[in-house]
Amino acid sequence: MGVMDVHQSRRGFVKAAMAASIVGGYHLATVARASEAEGPTNLDDIEWTGEYDVIVAGAGLAGLTAAATVAYEGDGATCLLVEKGEGMNGNTPYSFGFQMTAKHPEGLINYIKALVKGATPDDVVEAFVEGMKESLDWTIALGANEGDIQDVDGFAVPGKVGEYPELPGSDSVSCFRLSGDAGGPKHVFLFMQEYVTAHSDVIDYRTSCPMEALVQDATGRVVGIKANGEYFKAKSGVIVCTGGFERDPEMLYNFTGVSEVNAKAGMGNTGDGIRACMKAGADLWHMSIGAMYWLECRNLENTSFVKPNWNFSNKRWGITVGMNGRRFYMDDDGASVTNAKLSDDEVVSFANADGDLTRSVGYRHAATQFGGEWVTLPMPSKAWFIFDADNLANAIDPEISADPVADGWALSADTIEELAEKIGVPADELTHTVDVWNGFCDGGEDVAFYRPAATLTKVATAPYYAMLCKPTILNTDGGPVRDAKARVLDPAGDPIPGLYSAGEMGSVWGGMYNGTGNLAECSVFGRIAARSAMASE
Numbered sequence: 001m002g003v004m005d006v007h008q009s010r011r012g013f014v015k016a017a018m019a020a021s022i023v024g025g026y027h028l029a030t031v032a033r034a035s036e037a038e039g040p041t042n043l044d045d046i047e048w049t050g051e052y053d054v055i056v057a058g059a060g061l062a063g064l065t066a067a068a069t070v071a072y073e074g075d076g077a078t079c080l081l082v083e084k085g086e087g088m089n090g091n092t093p094y095s096f097g098f099q100m101t102a103k104h105p106e107g108l109i110n111y112i113k114a115l116v117k118g119a120t121p122d123d124v125v126e127a128f129v130e131g132m133k134e135s136l137d138w139t140i141a142l143g144a145n146e147g148d149i150q151d152v153d154g155f156a157v158p159g160k161v162g163e164y165p166e167l168p169g170s171d172s173v174s175c176f177r178l179s180g181d182a183g184g185p186k187h188v189f190l191f192m193q194e195y196v197t198a199h200s201d202v203i204d205y206r207t208s209c210p211m212e213a214l215v216q217d218a219t220g221r222v223v224g225i226k227a228n229g230e231y232f233k234a235k236s237g238v239i240v241c242t243g244g245f246e247r248d249p250e251m252l253y254n255f256t257g258v259s260e261v262n263a264k265a266g267m268g269n270t271g272d273g274i275r276a277c278m279k280a281g282a283d284l285w286h287m288s289i290g291a292m293y294w295l296e297c298r299n300l301e302n303t304s305f306v307k308p309n310w311n312f313s314n315k316r317w318g319i320t321v322g323m324n325g326r327r328f329y330m331d332d333d334g335a336s337v338t339n340a341k342l343s344d345d346e347v348v349s350f351a352n353a354d355g356d357l358t359r360s361v362g363y364r365h366a367a368t369q370f371g372g373e374w375v376t377l378p379m380p381s382k383a384w385f386i387f388d389a390d391n392l393a394n395a396i397d398p399e400i401s402a403d404p405v406a407d408g409w410a411l412s413a414d415t416i417e418e419l420a421e422k423i424g425v426p427a428d429e430l431t432h433t434v435d436v437w438n439g440f441c442d443g444g445e446d447v448a449f450y451r452p453a454a455t456l457t458k459v460a461t462a463p464y465y466a467m468l469c470k471p472t473i474l475n476t477d478g479g480p481v482r483d484a485k486a487r488v489l490d491p492a493g494d495p496i497p498g499l500y501s502a503g504e505m506g507s508v509w510g511g512m513y514n515g516t517g518n519l520a521e522c523s524v525f526g527r528i529a530a531r532s533a534m535a536s537e
């Protein structure tokens with residue numbers, strides 16, 4: 001039996017197993033495929049609430065773009081858009097809104113190929129860049145005000161190149177952003193939401209309506225969804241855009257090995273669409289990749305971040321130790337460009353500082369230089385940020401708290417030994433760590449982890465302080481494999497008919513990631529998926 005035969009017989013088996021079946025409800029709260037929500041097992045027994053040309057699940061930028069594409073290009077085609085939350089439930093509304101564009105497509109293709117290190121096929125990368133060429137014009141064509149658009153050559157900061165300047169094509173990155181708060185949602189999210197709402201003649205946009213299952217016919221074709229207890233039929237296809245698994249502790253632990261993770265946003269992103277696609281036979285990719293992890297300061301009760309968005313710079317004012325009282329990584333974490341802002345006058349990108357892949361330190365969207373390569377590192381579930389009295393106002397903005405100890409943000413003690421006891425780490429280890437660190441500061445070099453010289457801040461003046469740090473994440477990138485037409489593929493590499501995806505659920509970003517690339521793929525693959533579905537490709 002040849003390889004092809006193996007594939008064919010396996011597919012035959014899968015199809016037989018799915019014959020006359022519905023991929024019934026899965027349990028939303030766990031990874032287990034519970035059968036409690038199973039519906040009818042025969043398509044003929046289903047009472048369809050409605051029928052649409054295209055059904056889209058998830059209303060972040062990917063889902064909104066897919067729905068808008070149906071309205072804008074579909075010549076009267078209809079779309080059901082179901083969203084689990086009331087609207088602002090995913091990552092898009094809280095993002096900074098920067099979208100990669102392709103002003104220099106040849107260089108950009110080379111750059112992204114180098115970033116993904118073969119984890120994404122070339123034709124998918126090429127389709128991505130091709131799609132980026134139209135993103136800005138397409139957004140304007142939908143009605144965005146050109147005067148509101150920030151058009152940037154570089155990555156988020158004008159004049160800067162991509163996050164990996166040592167890679168070919170890194171000077172080809174460009175991006176744009178609609179006006180609004182850096183922290184959203186008054187940028188592309190609100191614009192697209194307004195567009196979708198304004199096209200209610202063809203888009204049925206239902207919030208608080210979670211997709212619970214995909215419905216397949218006897219051939220395995222996805223023909224609809226179950227959402228909020230009702231069944232909806234799709235004539236041309238279903239596009240799953242339900243985001244990642246930032247809020248699913250089991251998936252985070254299983255796929256990335258990290259526990260007790262705090263996500264910055266993505267409240268509704270519990271991996272629902274990933275499990276639904278798995279149940280429909282999808283293969284997975286990029287599951288361990290994402291804008292993760294770093295150790296960000298929380299209040300002592302671990303209920304709140306010191307700053308809701310990235311807390312860019314406070315970690316440079318001290319050191320971070322694990323529960324063994326030792327430093328264990330380059331502990332001035334954050335993100336490359338933002339981490340680089342030392343003051344209003346002085347902007348240095350540490351991660352990009354010397355352009356040498358093997359020697360740069362820092363964080364590039366939370367990828368960490370590790371053994372001379374940039375990888376998504378796990379982080380321990382708990383650590384402590386240690387600093388001294390001289391740096392209290394730097395470590396925590398007085399506007400957030402003038403008395404961090406009284407306000408529950410920090411513990412303090414007059415000696416390092418006493419502080420060690422309060423935070424439950426070995427006193428001898430913490431004392432040694434602080435002594436060694438202060439020696440590095442005196443010598444002008446962090447011989448252990450090569451933290452940039454500008455960040456060598458001693459821990460030497462009592463009282464001493466400790467803030468709780470927990471592993472933090474912006475977004476995951478893993479999910480069902482998609483091809484250049486945004487079709488979801490099975491493990492044999494064949495498209496599952498009628499099933500498409502867009503956005504960070506099964507992102508094309510494998511390997512290393514460049515900021516602005518997630519929203520770009522929402523926009524690009526949202527359009528591609530809608531076009532493919534409408535053409536029944």
Ligand SMILES: Cc1cc2nc3c(=O)[nH]c(=O)nc-3n(C[C@H](O)[C@H](O)[C@H](O)COP(=O)(O)OP(=O)(O)OC[C@H]3O[C@@H](n4cnc5c(N)ncnc54)[C@H](O)[C@@H]3O)c2cc1C
Pocket residue numbers: 057058059060061062063082083084085087088089090091092093094095096097098099100209210211212241242243244264265266267268269270272273309310474475502503504505515516517518519520522
């Ligand atoms: C603070 C922050 C800043 C960022 N800044 C940028 C940036 O400037 N540029 C960039 O490129 N990227 C940025 N990112 C990453 C980017 O925001 C996300 O990757 C992107 O928004 C993902 O969009 P999406 O449409 O795939 O998913 P999301 O926007 O997360 O939307 C998914 C939606 O699906 C819904 N959903 C989940 N399950 C179901 C279900 N069962 N049924 C129906 N709906 C469901 C969720 O409620 C959610 O609304 C940032 C992320 C964060 C957290």
